[in-house]
Amino acid sequence: MQKIHVPVKLPESVEGKEVTVLGIESTSHTLGVGVLRFSRGSVEILANISSQYKPEKGGIHPREASQHHMKNAPTVLREALGKAGVSMRDINTVAVAVGPGIGPCLRVGATIARFLSKYFNIPLTPVNHAVAHIEIGKLFSGFNDPVIVYVSGGNTMVLVQKNSQYRVMGETLDIPLGNLFDTFTREIGIAPPYVVDGKHAIDVCAEWSQEFQPLPYTIKGNDLSFSGLLTAALKLAKEANGGKESLGRICNSLRETAFNMLIEVSERVLALTNKKQLLLVGGVASNKVLRWKMETLTSIYNVKYYGTPPDVAGDNGVMIAYTGLLLYLYGRTSKPEETHVKQRYRIDEEAYPWL
Amino acid sequence: MALSSESNLWGAEAVIYIGEFLGRKVVIKKRRSKQYRHPVYDTIFIQARTRNEAKILAELYAAGLKVPAPLLVDVEKGALVMEYIEGERLSEKLADIEARELVEIAWDIGRQSALMHNRKIYHGDLTIANIIYSGRGVYIIDFGLAGYSTDIEEHAIDIHLLQKSIYSLYPHLLKPFMESYFKAYREYYSGSFDEIMYKLREISTRGRYIDRELRRSVMRERYVG
Numbered sequence: 001m002q003k004i005h006v007p008v009k010l011p012e013s014v015e016g017k018e019v020t021v022l023g024i025e026s027t028s029h030t031l032g033v034g035v036l037r038f039s040r041g042s043v044e045i046l047a048n049i050s051s052q053y054k055p056e057k058g059g060i061h062p063r064e065a066s067q068h069h070m071k072n073a074p075t076v077l078r079e080a081l082g083k084a085g086v087s088m089r090d091i092n093t094v095a096v097a098v099g100p101g102i103g104p105c106l107r108v109g110a111t112i113a114r115f116l117s118k119y120f121n122i123p124l125t126p127v128n129h130a131v132a133h134i135e136i137g138k139l140f141s142g143f144n145d146p147v148i149v150y151v152s153g154g155n156t157m158v159l160v161q162k163n164s165q166y167r168v169m170g171e172t173l174d175i176p177l178g179n180l181f182d183t184f185t186r187e188i189g190i191a192p193p194y195v196v197d198g199k200h201a202i203d204v205c206a207e208w209s210q211e212f213q214p215l216p217y218t219i220k221g222n223d224l225s226f227s228g229l230l231t232a233a234l235k236l237a238k239e240a241n242g243g244k245e246s247l248g249r250i251c252n253s254l255r256e257t258a259f260n261m262l263i264e265v266s267e268r269v270l271a272l273t274n275k276k277q278l279l280l281v282g283g284v285a286s287n288k289v290l291r292w293k294m295e296t297l298t299s300i301y302n303v304k305y306y307g308t309p310p311d312v313a314g315d316n317g318v319m320i321a322y323t324g325l326l327l328y329l330y331g332r333t334s335k336p337e338e339t340h341v342k343q344r345y346r347i348d349e350e351a352y353p354w355l
Numbered sequence: 356m357a358l359s360s361e362s363n364l365w366g367a368e369a370v371i372y373i374g375e376f377l378g379r380k381v382v383i384k385k386r387r388s389k390q391y392r393h394p395v396y397d398t399i400f401i402q403a404r405t406r407n408e409a410k411i412l413a414e415l416y417a418a419g420l421k422v423p424a425p426l427l428v429d430v431e432k433g434a435l436v437m438e439y440i441e442g443e444r445l446s447e448k449l450a451d452i453e454a455r456e457l458v459e460i461a462w463d464i465g466r467q468s469a470l471m472h473n474r475k476i477y478h479g480d481l482t483i484a485n486i487i488y489s490g491r492g493v494y495i496i497d498f499g500l501a502g503y504s505t506d507i508e509e510h511a512i513d514i515h516l517l518q519k520s521i522y523s524l525y526p527h528l529l530k531p532f533m534e535s536y537f538k539a540y541r542e543y544y545s546g547s548f549d550e551i552m553y554k555l556r557e558i559s560t561r562g563r564y565i566d567r568e569l570r571r572s573v574m575r576e577r578y579v580g
Binding site: 167173174211212214219220221223252256257260263264267268270271272292293296297300 | 367368389390391392393395396399400479480481482484500512515516519523561
């Protein structure tokens with residue numbers, strides 16, 4: 001397996017240390033377990049196994065999603081350990097995403113992690129899910145100080161690092177971008193499934209037309225608001241009454257408007273901070289159109305661009321394991337009885353020593 | 356029109372040229388076409404923003420507010436020529452400032468933003484990087500995101516953005532600055548100052564994963580009174 005150099009500052013005490021981490025992700029629709037090994041300043045991904053809850057109708061149902069996680073956890077965990085070729089006795093720390101996310105789902109991961117920690121007497125490392133998305137992006141890109149554009153079903157924000165913290169420069173004030181696309185495609189009856197072969201229903205629909213029509217565009221300073229856009233697009237779709245051509249036009253315009261809002265905020269943050277790297281992370285980072293727009297944007301400013309590859313862009317256990325590794329190396333572990341889930345765990349409420 | 360190309364500045368949206376027009380030093384703001392936008396959208400976007408900015412600048416300038424005088428506008432080309440304001444951005448000026456001067460500057464910004472809001476105009480990006488301190492007073496610039504609205508939401512957003520920008524660069528100046536700002540704003544604002552203050556609190560609880568107790572207390576106030 002390929003070894004990747006850790007691009008962030010580590011404490012000096014890690015020299016010569018070998019650490020194996022198990023990471024558990026269960027914040028939303030994905031139950032993921034990742035195993036990685038750290039030695040001599042590099043990490044090696046040993047396993048990245050996940051199982052996704054796919055609703056038959058509607059959006060994510062918290063109880064059903066958590067039941068899916070409970071049912072699949074033993075298999076996914078066993079498969080991950082098997083693929084990695086390690087036993088629980090080899091694991092130095094169990095990392096778990098404790099938030100932000102859906103309560104019942106979070107509790108599944110936290111319960112498993114607490115159990116493993118207690119039973120095998122291994123330290124537990126709680127991880128912020130949003131930080132994990134960013135850290136895994138930084139690991140793969142090798143970037144040290146990028147403007148970060150984080151877009152997923154639960155988050156839409158543009159961030160930079162400052163004074164050992166992630167600082168949110170702009171974020172959505174209501175619904176996230178992924179949620180906007182999911183809700184719209186669901187309401188007009190072309191989803192679920194939301195993503196087929198790595199392609200979202202909105203992209204399928206947008207290909208039905210090349211036309212564009214203006215829709216509400218809401219930016220407040222560096223913050224975004226998508227709810228008015230959603231309402232307007234749904235109203236148009238209702239009036240259009242199902243024709244493939246007109247529906248395509250609305251999808252295309254919706255996607256174009258939403259992406260342009262995000263691009264404008266990213267561009268403003270680039271111009272404001274003068275940073276030379278731009279990192280795209282989160283589930284929506286797999287979207288080809290958004291990738292293309294970001295690449296075009298960065299080429300104008302002569303900024304290095306990196307979009308996280310799809311297998312680690314969406315929710316996964318490896319990113320939790322990797323961020324858990326960093327926290328573990330800095331001694332930020334926690335006792336099982338003191339580790340609780342935090343549904344509202346903001347990315348900017350804590351400092352991280354490697355930033 | 357003479358252009359000096361060395362002093363070009365790249366903003367996010369537009370290129371800024373410094374030049375000379377009818378014997379005066381001017382700023383030329385040229386909105387750039389962006390490849391990442393749909394072509395139809397690109398044209399609509401550039402023209403709408405240029406037209407909007409020129410219109411609002413003209414109205415505010417005529418009303419006697421300290422904004423750059425708009426001199427020439429070419430909507431088709433997305434170009435706007437306006438007066439050059441000699442001075443220092445407030446984002447730099449605040450790095451080294453005396454207490455008395457801070458109070459005066461904040462007061463004047465409070466007065467000007469109230470007068471702007473009284474005309475149902477909001478700025479949309481009122482940050483200390485968009486305020487210039489010159490020998491002739493405090494100027495508000497860059498009305499690219501400005502617009503017309505009677506909704507106090509937009510007025511409160513302006514104040515919220517200003518607070519946020521001060522806090523992110525000079526957290527220790529926030530309190531004295533806003534005290535003086537609000538004093539003037541309250542004096543000049545024709546709408547309800549209390550409503551603005553309430554809206555400000557509500558805005559600060561937006562965003563994802565904000566502390567539930569804080570949000571709840573704001574909502575409780577709204578419905579229970």
